Amino acid sequence: MSNNSVSTSEEPKLEENNHPNIVFVLADQWRAQEIGYAGNDQIITPNLDKLASESLIFENAVTTMAVCAPWRASFLTGQYPLTHGVFYNDKPLPNEALTLAEIYKEAGYATGYIGKWHLNGHARGADPFSARDQPVPKDRRQGFDYWKVREVTHNYNNSFYFDENDEKHTWEGYDVFPQTDSAISFISKNKEKPFVLMLSYGPPHDPYFSAPKEYQELYDAGTLKLRPNVPEEYQDSARRVLAGYYAHATAIDKAIGDLLAGIDKAGIADNTIFVFTSEHGDMLMSRGVVKKQRPWDEAIKVPMLLRYPDKFGTRSKRVLDPIGTPDLLPTLLGLSEIPIPESIEGKDFSANLLAGKDLENEATLIMLPVPFHEWQFKNGGREYRGIRTRRYTYVTDLLGPWLLYDNEKDPYQLTNLVNQAEYKGLQKEMEAILKRKLKATHDQFLPADEYMTQWNYLYDRSDSLRAENYLEINR
Template identity: 50%
Template structure:
C-alpha cells in the first residue's frame, strides 16, 4: 500500500516538475523517429528495462583488458564487453569532470548549460535524465561523485532541485580522499564517511538498491559514480597496489623518456584502482543475475574523460589527444532486444548518451536535448562514419594557460582528429596510420584535402551550434563566473 502511495506521489510530482520545467524552458517534445514496425516490435521488451550507469572518473579507453592494455587484468569488464556493444571511438567532448556530467544528465552542449569548467552549478531548472525517467515511472537513484552543485566539494547537496530529480541519494559533491570519503545519505543532512575504500562501500550501496527493487514493479534508473581511477593514484587497498611493480609497467610508445619514470609510478597506482573497480563491477553484474534482473537491465559503462599519464609528455585531461578524450563505453542491452554483441566505430559523444537511452526505451526526446539519438543504429545493427565535436572552452586547473593550455575546437572521426586553436589549424592526426598521434599533419601536402574538408565541416558544426569560438574569458564574463589568476574557478571544501 505504501509503495503504491509513494508511486502515486512520485508520478504526480515528477509529471508536474517535468511540465514546470517545460514551461520555464519553453520546450516541447520531439516526435519520436519512426522506426520499422517489425524492428520495433522485436526489440522492445514488454516491461520497461532498468537502466544502470556505471560511471568512472578519468579512465582512458586504452586501459582495459578487452582494449588490449598489457598491464591490467579486467576479467569482469572483459566479460561485460563480450555481451555488449563496444563503442571503440566514444569521446568526452569537453574532457573534464563537471562538463561531462552536465552533458550526460541534460543531453546539452556546454555553451548551452554554461557548464564548461569544474565547480560550477548545473541550473536546478535543467530538464535532466532523472526528471524525464521519473515522469515515466522510473525509480531514480544516485551513488557516489556528483560534482554538479558548485557549493563546496564536501558540502551536502540537499534534497530537492539541486539533486536534479534523483530520489535515492548516497552522494558526495567531490572528494579524492577515497579512504575517508564524505557522503550524504538520502534526507539526512549529517555528513557521513564511508567506512572502507569508497569504491567498495559505494558498490555495497548499489547492491542493496538493486536487491531492494527486485520485487518492485517499477523499473529503476541508477547511476553509480566512482571517484577512481582519478588520482591520487596510490590509494587503492594494498592487495591491489601490490599487484603492480612500476618497473614492469609497459608504457605507450608516445611517452617521452623524460616522463617515463613518473608515468610508470603513476600507472602502477592507476591500474590498482582499475582492478578494484573491475572486481566491484563483477559483484554488481552477479547481483543482477542472482536477482533475475540481468535480462531486463540496460548497463552503460563509461568514464567522464581519460588521463594522459605521460603520453605526449603531458598529464591528466582537457587536451585533445586520445588518451584524454577517448573513454571506454560498453552498452549491454536487455535480452528482449535480441541483438548480438558488436563493436562499432560510430563516435558517441557525452551529450549523445541521454537521447540514445531515451530512444532505446521509447521515450520521447525533449527539444532541449542537443545530442544525437543513436538508438536506431543500435536497434538495426548499423554503424556510422560520423564526427564528434571536441573542445576546450576555457583551459584551467592543471592545463591553465600558464601551463600551455589553450582554447580549441575540433572534430574526432573514426579515423581523424582535427583541431583549431584561436590562431587557426593546430593538430591533425591520422589515427589509423598513427594510433599514438606522434605526427602532426597540419600543413602536410598529402593531407591538404583532408584538412580542408575537416576544417569546413568544423566551421559548419560551430555555426549550427552558434559557437563563435571566442576566447574563454568572454564565456566567463557571459556566465558571471569568478576565476583566479590562472583562469580557474576556485573551490571550497
C-alpha cells in the same frame, strides 16, 4: 524546475516493469586504452572483459569536453557545454536544467544516485572548492531521490557522504566497495518496478597510490610497458603512476563483478540496460603530462560498454563510429522508448543500434571553451574546437588549424599533419565538418573571457593569468 521541464505526476505512467531498468556506472579519468578487452594485456580487468563479450563495445566513445563537471552536465542534460553553462569545474548546473532523472521519473521510474556528484558548484566569489565537502540541497539533486553522495572528494578511503536527509555518513574502507554494496541494495529493493541508477566512482582519478594494498601488489611498475608517446625522461615516473592507476582500475573491476552478480541475483539482467563508461581519460605522462582537458586521445577517448540482452542478446558487437557525450542521454531514452524532450541537443542513435547498423555519425565535437586548473593559460592551456572521426583528429585554436592526425596510421599521434601540402584536401574536408558542427551547436568559438562574462563566472585563483601572446608561444 523551468517551464520546459517535465511535470511530476502523482501516479507513475508505468504500472509494471515492462520498460528497461538503467544501471549507469561511471568511472573518473579511465582512458579507453587501459582495459583488457581493448587489447591491453597488462591490466587485470576480467569482469569488464566478460561484460564486453556480452555488450556493444563503443570503440570511439569521445568525451565532448574532457573535464569532470562539464561531462556530467552534458550527460545528464544531453546538451553541449555552452548551452548548459558548465564548461568549468565547480560551476553550478542550473536548477532549470531538464535532466535524465527528471525525464525518467516522469515516465514512472525510481531514481537513485551514488557517489561523486560535482554539479552543485559554489556561490560566485566563494572559494572555488568551498562546496565540495557540503551536502547538496534537495532542490539541486536534479530529480534523483535515493541519494548517497559526496559533491567531490579524491580521498577514496573512509570518505564521508550525505544521504537524502543531509545526514553525514562514512563509506568504510575503500569507497568503491561500499558504494557498490549500496547500489546492489537499491537494485534489490526496486527490482519490481523500473528504475534508473547512476553509480559514480571517484577512481582511477588521482591520487594514483591510494587503492587497497592487495590491488597495488598486483602490479610491478618496473615491468609495465608504456605508450611510445611518453618522453624518455618521464618513463620511470610514468610506470609508477600507471601501476597505481591500474590498481584502482582492478579494484573497480572487482566491484563491477559484484554489481553484475547482484543484477543477476535480482533476476533483471535481461531487461536492464547496463552501461560502463568514464568521464574522460588521463594523459598519464603521454607527451610528458598527466590528467585531462587536452585534445589528444589519451584524454578524450573513454571505454564504453552497453549491455541490454532483451534487445541485443549477449554477443559482443563493436560500434566504430564516434559518439559524443550529449548523444548518450537521447540514445538511452530511445532504447527506453521514452520521448526525447526538445531541450536535448545530442543525437539518438538507438534506431541504428537496434537495426544492427553502425551510428552513421561522421564525427563528434570536442572542445575547451575555457582552460583552467592544471591546464590553465600559464601552463600552456588554450581554447580549442575540434572533431574526432573514426580515423582522424582535427583541432583548431583561436589562431586557426592546430592539430591533424591520421589515427589509423599514427595511433600515438606523433606526427602532426596540419598545414602540410600533401594533406591540404584532408584538412579542408575536416575543417568543413568542424564548421558544420559549430554552426549546428551555435558555437561562435569566442575567446574564454567572453564566455566567463556571459555566464557571470569568475576565474579560479590564477587560471586567468596569461601572456598577451600566449597562443603564439604555445605553437
